[in-house]
Structure formats: structure tokens, C-alpha cells
Amino acid sequence: MAAGHTANLGARLGLQARQSYRVANTTVFISQGSVLDFEGDAIVNAANTGCLGGGGLDGAISQAGGPELLAARQALPELDRGVRCPTGEARITVGGRLRNKWCIHAVGPNFIYHRSREGDARDEFAKEDGQLKNAYRHVLQLANQEGVQTLATCLLSSGIFRGDRGLDAVITMACESILTTLSESTTSVKEMHISAFTNEETSSLLAAADKANVIVVANLP
Numbered sequence: 001m002a003a004g005h006t007a008n009l010g011a012r013l014g015l016q017a018r019q020s021y022r023v024a025n026t027t028v029f030i031s032q033g034s035v036l037d038f039e040g041d042a043i044v045n046a047a048n049t050g051c052l053g054g055g056g057l058d059g060a061i062s063q064a065g066g067p068e069l070l071a072a073r074q075a076l077p078e079l080d081r082g083v084r085c086p087t088g089e090a091r092i093t094v095g096g097r098l099r100n101k102w103c104i105h106a107v108g109p110n111f112i113y114h115r116s117r118e119g120d121a122r123d124e125f126a127k128e129d130g131q132l133k134n135a136y137r138h139v140l141q142l143a144n145q146e147g148v149q150t151l152a153t154c155l156l157s158s159g160i161f162r163g164d165r166g167l168d169a170v171i172t173m174a175c176e177s178i179l180t181t182l183s184e185s186t187t188s189v190k191e192m193h194i195s196a197f198t199n200e201e202t203s204s205l206l207a208a209a210d211k212a213n214v215i216v217v218a219n220l221p
Contacts, residue, residue: 013150014039014099015193019206023182030209031152031193032202036064038193040150042095042102044139046157051076051084051091051105057154061103069096069103088131090138092146104142106135108156111163111170125165129173132157136177144187152193153178155201168204175208 009017015031015038022028035043035057045061048054052073053062062070072093076084085091090106109128135156143151155174162170178194181187194209196202 015195023179026182026189027191029193030205031195033195035152035154035195036060038152039099040152041148042104042143042151043100044153045103045105046154047105047107049083049085049107065096065098088134090135090142092142102146104139106139106156108132108135110161111165132173133177137181140181143189147188149188150191151189152195154195171204172208175212179212
């Protein structure tokens, strides 16, 4: 069922909810704002493989989380030199001084460094696309393990790291991965926000969700 792109459901848990959908036992919101303002159980941070902090949102989350969050990130085991979370995976820590009990650090691919593959052009981004989808799946697995009921995710690999990959493609994969995982897996998550930051991202998210086989929720609890 398609939803109009002018929908605005107002503030919800610190974000501006634009549209809502029912997927199995989870209400999914297309929202706008920074996950730093989310007041639910957990947020998703766009991390790098070192998982100790970086620029942009990662840096802002590190600063807001304070020394408790930094210590939790430092305590994550290194799988390889300087690598605490491989691309396409996620790790969960306490939120420290964030508004949230948990912070899930997910590492999306860097499309800038993808290698063009000979042969079928449709496979050009196959590896990176798979990593992006898996990162969202891993986020939901970790959320379920800790009994997270309210969750907000930023958009992974949607900024400079998307390189030549179109914004609509990256966002469509986010929607598809999240909605499919929620529909096919048992989850503790009752309310999930896919949070866009810019108006362009929000419009793309709404369009991607419209194309999915989900039910628009008109009356919210």
C-alpha cells in the first residue's frame, strides 16, 4: 500500500516521524533527524572497522557518549590489527552518556574503493551491496539478543562513502534488508526508526518504503 510523501506524524521518541508501516510485530517509522536525539533503547552508529570513533556522526556519538562509551569501544576485541568490527558486521556496546542504553556500531562498505569487476556490469557492486545488507541484518540480530524494543538506525554508507553508488540504491537496500529481516526473523524490536538526515534522504526513504510490500499504519498507539 503506497503512502503519500507529505505525511508527517509529528515527534516520536525525539525524531520527526514521517510515515509508519507494520512489518510482522514491528512498527517501522520513516523518520527525519539525528539518531543522537533518539530517546529509545538503542541507536545505530555508522562506525569504521576500528570502532573507536571517526568523523561525522561517529565522532558526534563518541563525544556525546563520553568516557564510558569510549571505554566500551576500546574493550571490543581486536580480530585483526586495528579491526574490531569487519565491514558488513556490527558490534554492540553500552551507550555511556547517550540517551540510549545501547549503541550498535555498524560498519557499512566504502563504495569509493570498490573494484570494478570484469564481466557482467550488474555485479560491479555485488560485494559492497552484500556487505551493506548484512550490516543491517547484524544490527537487528544484536538488538534482539539484548532485548531492544525501540531502535533507531542512521543510513549506512549514504554519505561520501557511497562513491558512485546512487543514493536511491543505497537507501533501497537499507529498506529491503531491514524489512526482510523483520518479516522473516523473531525480534524483540517493537518500534524501529529508519532515520534520514536530509530532505533528499527522507524523500528517497519514503519512495523505497512505498515500493515494499508493507502496510501503512494510520492509527498509532
